[in-house]
Amino acid sequence: MGKVLLVTGGSRGIGAACCRLGAREGYDVAVNYKGGKDKAEAVRAEVESSGRRALAVRADVTDEAAVERMLDEVEAGLGPVDAFVSNAGIIHASRPLMDMNPAEIRKVIEVDLTAHILCNRAVVRRMARSKGGRGGAIVNLSSMAASLYGAGGFVPYGAAKGGIDVLTMGLGREAAGDGIRVNGLRPGLIDTDMQNDTGVERRMERFGPGVPIGRGGTAEEVAECVLWLLSDKASYVTGTLFDVSGGR
Numbered sequence: 001m002g003k004v005l006l007v008t009g010g011s012r013g014i015g016a017a018c019c020r021l022g023a024r025e026g027y028d029v030a031v032n033y034k035g036g037k038d039k040a041e042a043v044r045a046e047v048e049s050s051g052r053r054a055l056a057v058r059a060d061v062t063d064e065a066a067v068e069r070m071l072d073e074v075e076a077g078l079g080p081v082d083a084f085v086s087n088a089g090i091i092h093a094s095r096p097l098m099d100m101n102p103a104e105i106r107k108v109i110e111v112d113l114t115a116h117i118l119c120n121r122a123v124v125r126r127m128a129r130s131k132g133g134r135g136g137a138i139v140n141l142s143s144m145a146a147s148l149y150g151a152g153g154f155v156p157y158g159a160a161k162g163g164i165d166v167l168t169m170g171l172g173r174e175a176a177g178d179g180i181r182v183n184g185l186r187p188g189l190i191d192t193d194m195q196n197d198t199g200v201e202r203r204m205e206r207f208g209p210g211v212p213i214g215r216g217g218t219a220e221e222v223a224e225c226v227l228w229l230l231s232d233k234a235s236y237v238t239g240t241l242f243d244v245s246g247g248r
């Protein structure tokens, strides 16, 4: 049996690319989704066609009880999680902070920060050697919006991602003695459905050429870095952040 990889928001975009590449690298894969059942089932089928075991598991990552049920389901179906990608996320429409409504701000903090902290907590409790676990590796999806401060329409999203950076660096140190590595990735402009949720038309086309490398990135390019960080090749890397942003 292979190691077990769980990816939140595995139904599309960067999460789905992590599931596909994880399978090719020998993991059995649990594909979490919230609303995209058909897409998650399609990713599950692709993982199985690479010869690995797979599970599509529904859970809203903001719901602690649902997250515990998801982890129980993955353990029962595939075994304990060895590698966890905290990826599920949303973005708000691009707008100055003064024009945003409080409910919109609370929602983005709940999904893009609180849920990541709670998911990391739940996973670490099961991985920790001091609690009978077998250790593991975690990658958190932050964003270049954290280092660029989200200025220009994405301040709450940038603030949430800045929180993920602190979560990663703090937990990486705290959990190292328990055999758990925790690292973060800060993707730049990546071509996924999320671009449409910003309300900025043709965002990839307009901003891609301004990236030093001359274009936006792909979900697959981000997944390569995620899988490296999860692997034993990164055995001495923890509590740190990598930019996957074409030099932005």
Ligand code: NDP
Binding pocket: 008, 009, 010, 011, 012, 013, 014, 015, 032, 033, 034, 035, 036, 037, 059, 060, 061, 062, 087, 088, 089, 090, 111, 141, 142, 143, 144, 186, 187, 188, 189, 190, 191, 192, 193, 194, 195
């Ligand atoms: P997508 O919009 O393409 O996909 C988002 C995924 O998150 C979907 O699978 C969706 O599931 C899932 N999701 C959203 N809310 C929840 C929830 N409450 N519970 C469970 N799953 C949920 O996003 P990307 O692939 O582009 O982004 C992935 C991560 O990378 C995010 O954290 C994002 O902030 C980050 N990122 C993306 C960048 C980009 O340019 N695209 C740049 C920097 C960071 P479903 O459809 O099933 O509901």
